[in-house]
Amino acid sequence: MNRRKQRRLWFAAALVTASVGGAALVIAALKDNVLYFYSPSDVAARTVAPGTAFRIGGLVARGSVRHGPGAVTRFVVTDGRTRVPVTYTGILPDLFREGQGVVAAGALDPKGVFAASEVLAKHDERYMPPEVVDALKRAGRWKEGGT
Amino acid sequence: MTGEIGQLALCLALALALVQAGAGLAPGQSALALRISSHAALGFAVFVCLAFGALVTGFVESDFSILDVAQNSHTLKPLFYKVTGVWGNHEGSMLLWVLVLAIYVVCTVLGRRGGARLTCAALGVQGLLAVAFLLYILLASNPFLRIDPAPIEGAGLNPLLQDPGLSFHPPMLYLGYVGLSATFAYAAAALLTGEADARWSRAARPFLLAAWCALTLGITLGSWWAYYVLGWGGFWFWDPVENASLMPWLVATALLHSSLATERTGAFRSWTLLLSIGAFSLSLIGTFLVRSGVLTSVHAFANDPERGKFILCILLAAIGGALGLFAWRAPKLETGSAFEPISRESALLLNNVLLTAAAVTVFLGTLYPLFLDAATGTRISVGPPYFALTFAPLFVALLVLMPFGPRLAWRRGELASALRTLAPGLGAAVLAGGIALTLETSRAVAAAAVALAVWVIAASVLDLRVRSKARSLSLRSCASALAHAGLGVTLLGIAGTSWWKSEALEVLAPGQSLEVGGYHLRFDGVAPGRGPNYRTSRASIEVSRNGTAVATLAPELRLYPVEGKAVSKTAIRTTGIADLYVALGDDRGQGRWLIRAYVNPLAPFIWFGGAAMALGGLASLVGSLRLRVRALAPAAAE
Numbered sequence: 103m104n105r106r107k108q109r110r111l112w113f114a115a116a117l118v119t120a121s122v123g124g125a126a127l128v129i130a131a132l133k134d135n136v137l138y139f140y141s142p143s144d145v146a147a148r149t150v151a152p153g154t155a156f157r158i159g160g161l162v163a164r165g166s167v168r169h170g171p172g173a174v175t176r177f178v179v180t181d182g183r184t185r186v187p188v189t190y191t192g193i194l195p196d197l198f199r200e201g202q203g204v205v206a207a208g209a210l211d212p213k214g215v216f217a218a219s220e221v222l223a224k225h226d227e228r229y230m231p232p233e234v235v236d237a238l239k240r241a242g243r244w245k246e247g248g249t
Numbered sequence: 250m251t252g253e254i255g256q257l258a259l260c261l262a263l264a265l266a267l268v269q270a271g272a273g274l275a276p277g278q279s280a281l282a283l284r285i286s287s288h289a290a291l292g293f294a295v296f297v298c299l300a301f302g303a304l305v306t307g308f309v310e311s312d313f314s315i316l317d318v319a320q321n322s323h324t325l326k327p328l329f330y331k332v333t334g335v336w337g338n339h340e341g342s343m344l345l346w347v348l349v350l351a352i353y354v355v356c357t358v359l360g361r362r363g364g365a366r367l368t369c370a371a372l373g374v375q376g377l378l379a380v381a382f383l384l385y386i387l388l389a390s391n392p393f394l395r396i397d398p399a400p401i402e403g404a405g406l407n408p409l410l411q412d413p414g415l416s417f418h419p420p421m422l423y424l425g426y427v428g429l430s431a432t433f434a435y436a437a438a439a440l441l442t443g444e445a446d447a448r449w450s451r452a453a454r455p456f457l458l459a460a461w462c463a464l465t466l467g468i469t470l471g472s473w474w475a476y477y478v479l480g481w482g483g484f485w486f487w488d489p490v491e492n493a494s495l496m497p498w499l500v501a502t503a504l505l506h507s508s509l510a511t512e513r514t515g516a517f518r519s520w521t522l523l524l525s526i527g528a529f530s531l532s533l534i535g536t537f538l539v540r541s542g543v544l545t546s547v548h549a550f551a552n553d554p555e556r557g558k559f560i561l562c563i564l565l566a567a568i569g570g571a572l573g574l575f576a577w578r579a580p581k582l583e584t585g586s587a588f589e590p591i592s593r594e595s596a597l598l599l600n601n602v603l604l605t606a607a608a609v610t611v612f613l614g615t616l617y618p619l620f621l622d623a624a625t626g627t628r629i630s631v632g633p634p635y636f637a638l639t640f641a642p643l644f645v646a647l648l649v650l651m652p653f654g655p656r657l658a659w660r661r662g663e664l665a666s667a668l669r670t671l672a673p674g675l676g677a678a679v680l681a682g683g684i685a686l687t688l689e690t691s692r693a694v695a696a697a698a699v700a701l702a703v704w705v706i707a708a709s710v711l712d713l714r715v716r717s718k719a720r721s722l723s724l725r726s727c728a729s730a731l732a733h734a735g736l737g738v739t740l741l742g743i744a745g746t747s748w749w750k751s752e753a754l755e756v757l758a759p760g761q762s763l764e765v766g767g768y769h770l771r772f773d774g775v776a777p778g779r780g781p782n783y784r785t786s787r788a789s790i791e792v793s794r795n796g797t798a799v800a801t802l803a804p805e806l807r808l809y810p811v812e813g814k815a816v817s818k819t820a821i822r823t824t825g826i827a828d829l830y831v832a833l834g835d836d837r838g839q840g841r842w843l844i845r846a847y848v849n850p851l852a853p854f855i856w857f858g859g860a861a862m863a864l865g866g867l868a869s870l871v872g873s874l875r876l877r878v879r880a881l882a883p884a885a886a887e
Contacts, residue, residue: 112590113520116602124606124639128613131638132631136618139628157630169837173754173845192754193480193834193845196806196815207632236628 137207141240142184145210152210158186159205167200179204179216181240190218252315252393255303259387262296262347265289266379269354273373274441283369287358290372293379294351301335301348304392308335314399317341317392323405323811325782333416334406339540339556340392342419346536347382349420349427350375353456357431363444363452370438371431371452378430381563389559405811408783414474421467422494426532428460429501433529436522437571440578445522447515450508453525454873461505462866464498469859476855480817480832482847484746484855487636492615493535496608500528503604510597514586514659517594519579520601526571531608533564543619589661596654596662603647610639648701648740651733652708655726656715670715674707688749695748702744705737724872732865739858745827745851758841766848768829769793770802775833775842783807785818788833788842792822804833804844828852 139157140148150156158179166178175194178185188206198204198221206218268289272282304317308331313319321338322331336345354375361368386392409415432453439449471491476484485491504524510516537543541557588594614631621627652674656667682700685691709730716722751766759774773789790802802820809816822829827850834843 108587112595113598116598120602120606121609124609124643127639127642128610131635132613132617135634135638136629136631139630169835169843170756172756173834173843193817193832193843196480196817207630 139205141181141236142179142186143181143240145186145216146184150210152212152214155207155209157205157207158188158216159203160186162198162200162202162204164200179206186216187214188216188218190221192221194221251303251306251310251312252395255300255307256391256393258296258300258303259383259393262293262300263380263383263387265293265296266376266383268376269293270373270376270380273369273371273376275373280365283365283372286369286372286376290354290358290376293376294355297347297351301344304341304344305332305335307393308332311403312399313401313403314395314397315392316394316396319396319400319403321406322403323782324402325811326406326411327781329413330406330411330416334410336419337406337410340386340390342423343382343386343390343540344392345420346423346427347379347386349423350379350382350430353427353431354379356456357434360452360455362455363435363448366442367435367438367444367449367452370441371434374434374437374441375430378434378567381566385556385559385563389555402811405782405809408807408809408812408814408816409478411809412474412478414470414477418467418470418474421463421470425460425462425464425467425494425501426497426536428456428463429497429525429529429532431456432460432504432525433567433571436525437574440522440574443578443581445518445578445582447512447518450511450521451873454508454512455870457501457505457508458866458870458873461498461501462863462870464494464501465859465863465866468494468498469856469863472859473856476852477819477821477830478816480819481845482746482750482752482830482849482852484743484852487614487631487633489615490539492611493538496611496615497528497531497535499604499608499611500524500531503601503608504528506597506600506604510594514588514594515583516586516588517598517601518582519575522575522579522582524601524605526568526575530564530568530571531612533560533567537561537564538615586660588659591657591664592662593654593657593659596650596657599650600647600654603643603650607640607643607647610643611636614639645701648705648736651705651736652712655712655729655733656708670711671708674704674711677707678704690749692748695744698740698744698748702737702740705740706734709734709737724868724875728865728868728872730865731868732862735858735861735863735865737858738854738861742851742854742856742858745854746849749850751848752846754843754845756837756841756843758839763844763846765846766827766829766850767794768799768846768848770831770844770846772842772844774840775836778805780807782811783809786833786836788844790820790831790844792829800829802829802831804831806833806835823853825853826851 137155137157139159140150142158142160145158160179160181163178163180163185168176174189174191176187176189178187180186190206205222206216207220207222208216208218211217266289269286272286272289275282307315307318308322309328311318311322311324311331317338317340321341322334326334335341354372357368357371357375435449435453435456439445471494472484475486476482504521507517507521507524511518511521537560541560543557614635618629618631621629652671653667656662656670678700681703682696685696685699686693713722713727713730716726753763753765755763757763757772759772762769762771764770769792771791771793773791775786775788778785778787785805785807787803787805790804791798792800792802800822802822804820805818807816807818817832819830819832827848830847830849832845834845837843
């Protein structure tokens with residue numbers, strides 16, 4: 103009985119230590135490492151500080167995509183109300199098109215241009231980023247059953 | 250006709266699954282109940298195979314009067330992708346889930362491990378699961394629904410899924426997910442029958458090992474696919490879909506270790522039962538997350554509420570029922586013999602605490618955004634930095650301590666003797682870390698990762714050497730050494746690609762070239778080409794190193810007109826130690842193209858390590874099947 107109790111105590115102590123440590127790590131990590139999602143209108147309304155990482159989503163404005171110099175691509179993300187210029191250096195995902203939905207992660211530079219470190223492509227069937235649908239709905243530009 | 254045959258087969262399978270569950274869970278014990286349940290189970294399996302065969306036939310014959318085929322197939326698709334397209338969609342993949350369940354049910358019947366009572370109850374539990382999923386398929390996700398009039402042509406399959414790596418990824422994952430249902434069934438059977446000694450765990454071990462191997466392979470395949478398809482050389486993204494498969498793997502790994510102790514000394518009996526329930530619950534949660542559409546958005550769930558709610562009900566019933574059973578029965582369990590703080594049991598305990606905590610951090614990181622979205626409508630995403638802060642420290646601790654486990658004796662081990670055995674490994678680790686530190690672009694964290702990997706690999710070798718000297722080398726110890734070393738190899742690969750990668754990104758005109766990681770790449774232009782169901786732009790890139798030509802690489806950009814999608818096909822030249830990885834970006838006009846090239850040192854090790862782990866699991870599986878006769882005779886039970 104004594105041994106058994108001792109062992110249980112060990113087990114419980116280890117588990118409690120691990121979960122307290124884990125919880126502390128999790129809380130600390132969640133606090134600082136969460137990326138918020140903003141639509142272009144949110145970006146305008148909130149005045150997000152330059153350098154703060156977040157995700158932006160909307161449609162790639164028609165006629166806005168400019169390539170170069172080098173591997174740089176510039177385009178504009180819009181939710182129909184507000185437009186945010188974006189630059190990205192790298193290969194764009196295969197599904198990237200003008201007039202299509204896009205989600206990019208990055209931060210604003212001091213001039214208000216969103217410098218994307220990542221432009222997201224999902225390997226999902228019939229994909230329209232739900233964040234984009236939301237953003238369009240909020241801007242009143244979403245038509246059910248097609249864009 | 251095929252559609253009706255499939256539909257009928259599913260209904261008959263449902264009826265037989267009900268019989269299987271009813272007879273299996275009937276109170277009292279009788280040879281008759283086992284016989285009825287077994288025969289019903291075999292019948293269930295036959296009809297599920299028939300239904301699956303019907304769906305495959307529908308896809309192969311391009312029978313577009315079946316809605317599922319019309320939405321996901323196309324006559325021009327190569328035969329191979331017509332077949333794999335069966336599980337490239339929701340309805341078909343759920344049928345695959347049940348097919349895999351049927352395979353495990355047949356194994357349960359034929360193996361009859363753990364005696365008649367246990368087998369009977371386990372079959373009953375598996376029958377209940379079969380009923381739940383068949384009802385789901387028939388009521389909410391029927392793959393045999395007809396459309397009238399039938400379209401002339403189908404909508405095609407997402408080109409990203411038209412790839413050999415991804416074709417076998419879902420079946421492997423399902424073999425893993427559903428394999429855990431067998432372990433779950435045995436755990437529930439042990440609780441139901443009160444035969445909760447170590448016997449159920451020995452009986453379920455082959456299933457657990459099979460499931461673990463399949464999960465390991467499935468995750469490895471998925472990560473390999475992401476690496477060569479997504480075009481930027483990453484292999485793991487902490488995407489919720491990936492996390493959904495990682496969580497059951499972590500808990501199954503914990504279970505694999507805790508059940509070792511349970512079988513050997515009877516320690517952690519209730520914990521092992523709880524982990525069996527947890528591992529399968531996480532499989533169900535994974536299926537739910539991926540298949541309900543919740544992940545892309547909590548609102549996607551609301552768009553198809555019937556399906557999401559149905560799976561959620563199955564989930565709650567299975568987890569709630571099992572936990573209720575556990576709460577009722579577990580307090581009556583006897584505890585095993587005691588052990589000292591320094592012992593194999595303690596090492597396994599630590600392993601379990603760390604693995605479970607790691608699973609919890611992944612769980613929180615994956616589900617927190619969903620809760621937040623549902624509760625407040627705020628959309629956030631939790632990315633790699635979170636996992637680097639939470640998951641990584643736990644895994645580092647796990648890897649530092651892992652080598653000690655196999656070197657400690659049961660009940661009472663000696664740390665000093667373990668340290669003596671492992672000392673050369675420590676030396677090798679320090680040496681490797683030191684060498685890594687002198688390499689260019691090196692950082693302390695990178696060197697530490699290399700040292701840790703070498704420590705783990707060296708310890709496995711040392712363990713085997715000591716055992717072979719003592720003539721106590723068994724299949725089981727070889728298997729465990731291989732799996733442990735595999736984890737080290739994977740870590741080595743991760744360290745190499747994460748910290749020593751070279752990268753180049755340039756717009757090139759024909760004849761121009763770029764330099765990356767000691768390679769010279771000359772771009773010779775892009776030529777159009779044609780595949781069975783796509784058009785392609787194929788680049789020609791001459792690779793040379795120190796002036797000598799080594800290879801011609803041909804990355805492509807494929808356009809699938811039916812689906813209206815473009816997919817890039819990377820070109821990878823591997824030496825087995827490092828990868829030269831080239832992706833073709835977009836057309837910048839006048840024959841100029843954007844080209845991205847990487848040299849990823851040690852990248853192949855990531856998948857070699859995964860394969861080694863799976864191989865270790867397989868060897869252990871063979872060992873556990875051989876143990877059967879000796880260990881499973883009722884007299885041998887504790």
